[in-house]
Amino acid sequence: MRRPLALLLAFAMVSTLVATPVAAHGSHVRADPQVSDDGTIVVESMFSVNGGYLVVHQDQGDQPGRPVGVVDIDSGARSKFEIQIDQQYWDEHEGNRTYWIVLHRDKNPDDGGFDPMVDSSVTGLHGSYVAARIPVGKSADGPARVLAAEYNGQRADSPSVTLSRVQLNQPGYVVLQRVQAGAPTEVVGTRSLDAGSYDNLSVDIDDSLFESMSVDGTQSLAATLHTSDSDGSFDAEGDGVVAPDGQPVRTFFSFSKVENASATTQPLINTPEGTQQGTTAETAGAGETAAETTESGESTGSTPGFGVVAALVGTLLGAFVVRRRRR
Numbered sequence: 001m002r003r004p005l006a007l008l009l010a011f012a013m014v015s016t017l018v019a020t021p022v023a024a025h026g027s028h029v030r031a032d033p034q035v036s037d038d039g040t041i042v043v044e045s046m047f048s049v050n051g052g053y054l055v056v057h058q059d060q061g062d063q064p065g066r067p068v069g070v071v072d073i074d075s076g077a078r079s080k081f082e083i084q085i086d087q088q089y090w091d092e093h094e095g096n097r098t099y100w101i102v103l104h105r106d107k108n109p110d111d112g113g114f115d116p117m118v119d120s121s122v123t124g125l126h127g128s129y130v131a132a133r134i135p136v137g138k139s140a141d142g143p144a145r146v147l148a149a150e151y152n153g154q155r156a157d158s159p160s161v162t163l164s165r166v167q168l169n170q171p172g173y174v175v176l177q178r179v180q181a182g183a184p185t186e187v188v189g190t191r192s193l194d195a196g197s198y199d200n201l202s203v204d205i206d207d208s209l210f211e212s213m214s215v216d217g218t219q220s221l222a223a224t225l226h227t228s229d230s231d232g233s234f235d236a237e238g239d240g241v242v243a244p245d246g247q248p249v250r251t252f253f254s255f256s257k258v259e260n261a262s263a264t265t266q267p268l269i270n271t272p273e274g275t276q277q278g279t280t281a282e283t284a285g286a287g288e289t290a291a292e293t294t295e296s297g298e299s300t301g302s303t304p305g306f307g308v309v310a311a312l313v314g315t316l317l318g319a320f321v322v323r324r325r326r327r
Contacts (some may be wrong), residue, residue: 137244
């Protein structure tokens with residue numbers, strides 16, 4: 001009895017290893033409050049296990065309502081991913097509105113497009129939508145956004161961090177705050193900016209914060225957009241927060257202190273942008289969405305390490321069968 005039991009225990013351990021990389025690469029969507037001038041919503045980061053559709057929905061009673069924009073996507077990871085609200089709906093948008101950005105399956109790849117009554121929304125382990133719910137302001141002056149998050153965090157060997165994109169539609173500041181217990185606290189860095197769009201923007205942080213960190217220590221930060229009162233220096237009260245519907249244009253991210261930031265890292269993966277579509281099922285009423293399905297625990301052949309672990313499982317099973325036959 002001992003040998004079969006040992007094999008079963010080994011099989012259980014390997015099964016755990018199989019599940020781990022799958023869970024580590026679960027689908028997710030992350031987007032933050034922002035201001036748009038043309039109906040474009042920028043998703044800060046996302047990962048789709050199986051591909052399908054990324055869909056913008058109107059908010060209907062704190063639930064995804066009518067679809068108002070859709071783009072088809074392949075499986076994989078993306079950052080700074082743009083999705084467009086259909087022009088007819090964007091023309092109706094005034095002030096601030098809340099939208100859901102929801103990942104949907106492609107249940108019928110041969111049907112030629114997205115159908116909200118067929119292509120069901122993806123849900124996570126606890127039944128929640130794989131989605132982001134954010135306010136979007138409308139301004140003819142231009143967009144306002146701040147993006148920074150990376151899957152593996154940033155690495156810094158000097159007191160400075162990088163924001164992947166900052167967009168301002170008037171002069172202002174990007175302000176860094178230390179995050180404790182999930183909330184922004186003291187200011188640890190600011191940078192004054194003219195109106196415009198900036199990619200890979202470097203922002204210095206306080207020397208004291210950086211020096212207080214141990215090597216390989218990690219710190220969470222919040223980056224927030226503020227307007228400028230034109231007095232030449234940042235003041236939290238005078239330089240107001242950019243906040244559509246009262247929610248700050250802000251992103252949360254982390255960085256690790258390292259000895260050499262140029263050493264081998266794993267950058268955020270960018271895959272093809274996807275194909276923007278019109279919302280093909282516009283006859284669906286507000287609040288009508290397809291039945292939810294759960295994507296938790298799914299596996300694909302491209303999951304890192306999956307083939308090796310599966311081979312090990314096969315070897316263990318083979319050994320068990322051989323031993324049973326010899327008895």
